[in-house]
Amino acid sequence: MNLVQHIVFLVLTTAAAAATAAPFTPTDDTQVVETLPRRLTGSAAPQRALRAQLQRTPGDVTLAVRAAREAIARARLEGDPRELGAAQAALAPWWNDAHAPAAVRLLRATLRQSQHDFSAALADLQALLDDRSAAPALQAQAELTRAGVLQVLGRWAEAAAGCERLAGARYATLDANVRWAAQACGAELMSLRGQADAAESRLAALARDAEPGDAAWIALIRAELAERRGDARAQAHYRTALQARADVYTLAAYADWLLAARRARDVLPLLEGRDAADALLLRQAMAYRQLGDARAAAATAALRERFAAARARGDTLHQREEALFALHLEDDAAKALALARAQWAQQKEPADALLLVQAARAAKQEAAADPVRQFMRETGYADARLGLVAQRFAAGQP
Amino acid sequence: MRWLCSIALSIALSLAAASSHAHKASDAYWTVEVAGERLTQRLDIALRDLDREIAVDANEDGQLAWGEVRSRWPAIESLAAAGARVQADGRACTVTERGAPALDEHSDGRYAVMRQTLVCDGPVADLTLHYTLFAASDATHRGVVRLVRGDATHSAVLDPSAPAQRFGSDAAAPRTFFGFVGEGVHHILIGTDHILFLLALLLPAVLAVRRTPAPPASPGSALLDVLRIVTAFTVAHSITLALAVFEVISPPSRWIESVIAASVVLAALNNLRPVITRQRWVVTFAFGLVHGFGFAGALKDLGLAGGSLAAPLLGFNLGVELGQLAIVALFLPLAWALRSTVLYRRVLLQGGSVAVALVALVWLVERAFDLSLMA
Numbered sequence: 001m002n003l004v005q006h007i008v009f010l011v012l013t014t015a016a017a018a019a020t021a022a023p024f025t026p027t028d029d030t031q032v033v034e035t036l037p038r039r040l041t042g043s044a045a046p047q048r049a050l051r052a053q054l055q056r057t058p059g060d061v062t063l064a065v066r067a068a069r070e071a072i073a074r075a076r077l078e079g080d081p082r083e084l085g086a087a088q089a090a091l092a093p094w095w096n097d098a099h100a101p102a103a104v105r106l107l108r109a110t111l112r113q114s115q116h117d118f119s120a121a122l123a124d125l126q127a128l129l130d131d132r133s134a135a136p137a138l139q140a141q142a143e144l145t146r147a148g149v150l151q152v153l154g155r156w157a158e159a160a161a162g163c164e165r166l167a168g169a170r171y172a173t174l175d176a177n178v179r180w181a182a183q184a185c186g187a188e189l190m191s192l193r194g195q196a197d198a199a200e201s202r203l204a205a206l207a208r209d210a211e212p213g214d215a216a217w218i219a220l221i222r223a224e225l226a227e228r229r230g231d232a233r234a235q236a237h238y239r240t241a242l243q244a245r246a247d248v249y250t251l252a253a254y255a256d257w258l259l260a261a262r263r264a265r266d267v268l269p270l271l272e273g274r275d276a277a278d279a280l281l282l283r284q285a286m287a288y289r290q291l292g293d294a295r296a297a298a299a300t301a302a303l304r305e306r307f308a309a310a311r312a313r314g315d316t317l318h319q320r321e322e323a324l325f326a327l328h329l330e331d332d333a334a335k336a337l338a339l340a341r342a343q344w345a346q347q348k349e350p351a352d353a354l355l356l357v358q359a360a361r362a363a364k365q366e367a368a369a370d371p372v373r374q375f376m377r378e379t380g381y382a383d384a385r386l387g388l389v390a391q392r393f394a395a396g397q398p
Numbered sequence: 399m400r401w402l403c404s405i406a407l408s409i410a411l412s413l414a415a416a417s418s419h420a421h422k423a424s425d426a427y428w429t430v431e432v433a434g435e436r437l438t439q440r441l442d443i444a445l446r447d448l449d450r451e452i453a454v455d456a457n458e459d460g461q462l463a464w465g466e467v468r469s470r471w472p473a474i475e476s477l478a479a480a481g482a483r484v485q486a487d488g489r490a491c492t493v494t495e496r497g498a499p500a501l502d503e504h505s506d507g508r509y510a511v512m513r514q515t516l517v518c519d520g521p522v523a524d525l526t527l528h529y530t531l532f533a534a535s536d537a538t539h540r541g542v543v544r545l546v547r548g549d550a551t552h553s554a555v556l557d558p559s560a561p562a563q564r565f566g567s568d569a570a571a572p573r574t575f576f577g578f579v580g581e582g583v584h585h586i587l588i589g590t591d592h593i594l595f596l597l598a599l600l601l602p603a604v605l606a607v608r609r610t611p612a613p614p615a616s617p618g619s620a621l622l623d624v625l626r627i628v629t630a631f632t633v634a635h636s637i638t639l640a641l642a643v644f645e646v647i648s649p650p651s652r653w654i655e656s657v658i659a660a661s662v663v664l665a666a667l668n669n670l671r672p673v674i675t676r677q678r679w680v681v682t683f684a685f686g687l688v689h690g691f692g693f694a695g696a697l698k699d700l701g702l703a704g705g706s707l708a709a710p711l712l713g714f715n716l717g718v719e720l721g722q723l724a725i726v727a728l729f730l731p732l733a734w735a736l737r738s739t740v741l742y743r744r745v746l747l748q749g750g751s752v753a754v755a756l757v758a759l760v761w762l763v764e765r766a767f768d769l770s771l772m773a
Binding site: 030037045055302310315 | 422423424425445446447449450451453455458460461462463464465467468498499500501502504505506507508511513533534535536537538539540542553555
């Protein structure tokens with residue numbers, strides 16, 4: 001950003017901040033003052049009734065687990081972290097209980113993982129897996145959740161071992177979906193660990209017998225794999241995934257693909273009306289900027305305000321988004337690099353590797369990306385977007 | 399992170415788009431301003447949180463009309479009153495004014511704004527904020543607090559599961575040892591009366607005999623004189639500072655402040671017409687005792703009540719000594735260099751002492767009679 005842009009920007013953001021400083025009283029009773037989050041799950045009344053019932057009988061595990069599970073399901077659909085807080089509140093009597101019932105443990109692990117308390121999540125899942133009296137169905141879910149956590153942490157060998165156990169004898173009596181999930185779980189890890197071709201043919205086979213809801217998952221894995229290989233078929237897979245469920249994660253991933261292809265014009269209709277999500281407002285702002293659209297300034301100011309509000313509450317869950325913001329919208333490579341490093345220390349997803357490499361390059365500190373190079377050597381991970389090493393997509397093949 | 403497949407098990411639960419948090423979790427913004435006996439507070443609660451809790455969306459159309467919000471305002475106010483309570487220690491406060499229903503825009507949507515003024519039966523010192531809003535329905539909800547007291551603003555994040563938080567009379571009080579060292583240095587450097595007392599005592603130290611005109615002193619005797627004075631002052635005020643902080647003796651501050659002013663007047667006058675020339679350290683020690691009570695007042699104002707006293711006391715005292723040493727280190731070489739000049743003898747020693755005596759005399763009258771002459 002040059003000096004003039006800087007000044008214009010400062011004036012705009014200051015004006016935006018000042019504009020929100022004074023409370024107001026609407027004069028018209030029919031004026032709509034707030035749109036509630038998309039109620040994909042219907043009316044809020046049953047939730048209130050359930051909560052009231054729970055407050056009358058706080059020790060009722062069945063009721064508490066039901067309330068927490070419903071809240072987590074809403075969090076997934078609506079992308080609203082408040083629902084995760086509601087789930088935690090429902091589990092409050094057992095939140096610090098070392099001997100919590102198995103069903104509570106599973107939900108608690110999911111919530112702790114969402115708060116990035118990975119070690120506590122893993123401890124809960126391990127305890128559930130070690131509990132021979134726990135229902136195999138719960139354990140199967142725990143195994144899958146654990147593989148997911150380990151994958152996020154970059155502990156891919158352990159994650160793959162979990163997927164293999166899921167396909168094993170212990171869970172053989174369960175639903176066929178468990179075996180399908182075990183294979184999908186294993187195939188995704190293959191796709192990350194340098195066995196791209198083998199992973200792709202497995203995923204293609206799995207896609208054929210997938211239930212409609214699960215097809216979206218497979219399509220997303222295939223889209224991301226294609227993207228890492230620089231294969232244009234990524235777009236078709238992203239579209240398939242989005243048709244099944246347009247959640248925040250998939251929308252952001254597809255928007256990133258479009259932005260990398262310099263197709264910002266296609267990002268705007270994709271994210272229309274979804275700017276409540278920080279990750280999606282961020283992609284909108286990046287698209288405006290790529291197009292030289294004046295709306296970039298307002299979107300950037302809104303994001304800055306949201307990050308400040310998150311920091312004010314002591315929240316550090318937005319590190320990746322903040323790093324992207326610093327890198328692509330604030331042109332502050334040093335800040336982006338610091339955040340990207342902190343993020344890489346916590347999580348090792350493909351997006352985190354890309355972020356660290358790009359931030360290091362922007363900050364002209366190529367060596368800062370060394371941890372990613374090291375990780376690639378250790379795991380066989382490859383990604384055409386990184387431009388780091390000779391491509392090794394054939395690594396898993398003879 | 400990604401959502402992982404939901405196996406069609408009864409629990410059908412996956413790694414819920416966990417880190418693609420759409421936005422931040424729920425917060426309410428609470429500002430409390432303290433001015434004497436008056437408390438002004440403002441609490442902003444997100445409309446969507448209110449709807450989840452007490453059903454604001456009467457027609458369930460997913461949109462909140464202002465009429466719907468307005469008709470639920472009494473319920474919103476009682477929810478707020480139960481969830482966010484301010485308690486002024488030892489004071490009874492009553493609500494004297496309530497703001498009209500209003501809204502404000504925050505980074506994640508519209509918030510209901512509740513404003514009220516409370517008047518207490520005396521000046522408010524310590525405050526306790528009780529915060530339990532949404533404790534039963536959202537474990538990640540937080541109250542983002544701003545406490546404003548004069549020029550000082552203190553921020554805190556309240557967790558409804560650990561609801562009561564106490565704020566001392568100076569919310570910006572340091573909490574670490576080095577924080578108290580800093581406060582000690584700060585106090586002596588802005589404490590004009592202590593500095594003037596010290597300077598009035600040090601001005602003649604570079605001259606041999608306390609009569610006018612006095613010949614320059616030898617370096618050794620000047621240094622010894624300074625050392626004796628500074629040591630006497632330090633030992634004396636350390637004793638009374640500790641006695642006052644541990645509440646062994648707590649003389650009324652008006653008398654202490656008046657005697658401190660008097661000590662400055664006398665020290666300055668003694669330079670003009672020396673009465674005490676030998677063993678000035680004894681007099682310094684006596685007045686040092688009074689200055690110690692003055693330091694204790696400043697330390698107590700930082701809000702020590704209740705907590706551990708030893709570390710703050712040590713830190714603050716160390717800070718005072720460091721500040722005092724800095725003054726001596728600046729003053730002494732200058733005085734030494736200038737000691738034979740007319741400038742030093744006439745202007746600085748004589749004129750300076752007259753000026754110091756006059757200023758301190760004004761303080762003395764102000765403090766003793768509770769007047770304001772140099773406002």
